[in-house]
Amino acid sequence: MNRTRVIFLKIFKCLLAIWIFGLIWFNGPIAGHNLWNPLLAILWLIALILVISKLPAGKAMMSGQLAFFVLPVAVFSLIRPSNHRDWQVSSSRTPYATLTGNLVTVHEIRSFDYDADGNEIPHWSTRTYNLENLVAMDVFMTHWKSDYAGHPLFSFDFGAEGHLAFSIEARLEKDESYQLLSGLYRRYELIYIACEESDAVRARSHYRDNESVHIYRTIASPQQARARFMEFVRTMNQLREKPRFYNILTSNCTTAVRSQMDGGFPMDWRIIANGKLDELLYERNILETAGLSFAQLKERSYLDPLVIGNPGKERYSSRIRDGRPGF
Structure with a gap:
């Protein structure tokens, strides 16, 4: 040798x-x-x-x-993923969708409300959306203390039918707490949570002290938004039939989206350091910018709870878009 x-x-x-x-x-x-x-x-x-x-x-x-x-x-x-464990309430149901022509019925949409102290009030719903009414795709970026650590949520605008968002997360059991390095070792399953913005986004923008949220409109045409939406639906349904493990590198809230895209997406270090994802999307001309620099766009896209107040579930999606670039 x-x-x-x-x-x-x-x-x-x-x-x-x-x-x-x-x-x-x-x-x-x-x-x-x-x-x-x-x-x-x-x-x-x-x-x-x-x-x-x-x-x-x-x-x-x-x-x-x-x-x-x-x-x-x-x-x-020998460790195998499962959809049948004693899950935490927030991810206790496995969402899925059924299709009939242009109509997509999404089951087990998480529609939680929150009391004044930010405690969850669980509720799930089933809703039907017409793909012909899908007009746009938006991206929410959550950041923690570091600009390099973040979590995106992807939302689809169906006009009068409302918005449907997807949050890709590590699915936690009742006795588990999220640990970053545990995500390398098949500790958590992967879940696509179909949710209302007034649930998943509002929890982060108004009730979690350590998170800040920004909203961006993408330049996706209705046809492109439809293609992206169906990728989420397809992957969500696949996970219901064949669960997969979450992995902080290969199957997290950004790399899972990259892998599901028809035609792929060029690899970039900011897909791993996903707190920088909005910067990457800006550089790739995927966001509506209104002619602003990235720093200006990010500043004006911040969902400051002191500015927008705390609108209820019915007004949340419209209130957070008021005066934002691209809307």
Whole structure:
């Protein structure tokens, strides 16, 4: 084995060891015991180091290392996604759509309301939309403390029939909280939540202190908006029949959309660092800009709750668009 191959093998084993350490830490075999899985990960790493350092070079050491690497990967490969778990209320129903000609009936639309303290008032609905009435597509961008961390929501304007939004999320069970690195290890399922703007957007713009929301209209024609809408519907229905895992790199709120698009979308680092997605869409001339720079557009697109007040469910979609560029 030449020197280059030896170096490559060592790097590969090091990266694999780091990945397996994270696998055991974040999605280990001891369910419901968050302290035990990290301890097991540490013990696994210590044992691996002992095997490498104590066993003599040769077949014995290779066999020992192989066992330490293969067993966790084999167990990981057996983990399967499911739509049937004890889900948190916000993602407890699996939405789907049925089509009859130009009519699309969307079932299990999340239509939550919120009390004065921001507590959820659960409600789901079923609505029918005529694709001939689809006139535009909008994008909401949620940002947290970092400009590099965000969450997009995609909304479709059916005129008098109202708006229907999609939020692509990690589906959490009742005893789970979202952890970024857990999203590498089949910890969460992927869900397409069909929702009202007064639910998913309003929760972020008015009731979550650590989130800011911007609204943008895209330049999509009615025909293009229809194509994008049907991609969401198709993927949503596929997930109902065949669930998939959420992954922070390959199947998150932006990469999942990229993968579902007919014809694809050029890869860009801002699809991963998705807090910058609105900047990317601006540069690709996908947003209505009204001749503004990106900084100006972002400033005027901010849904400031102090400015727009707190309109109820019926007025929310129209109120947040008043005076915004492109509307």
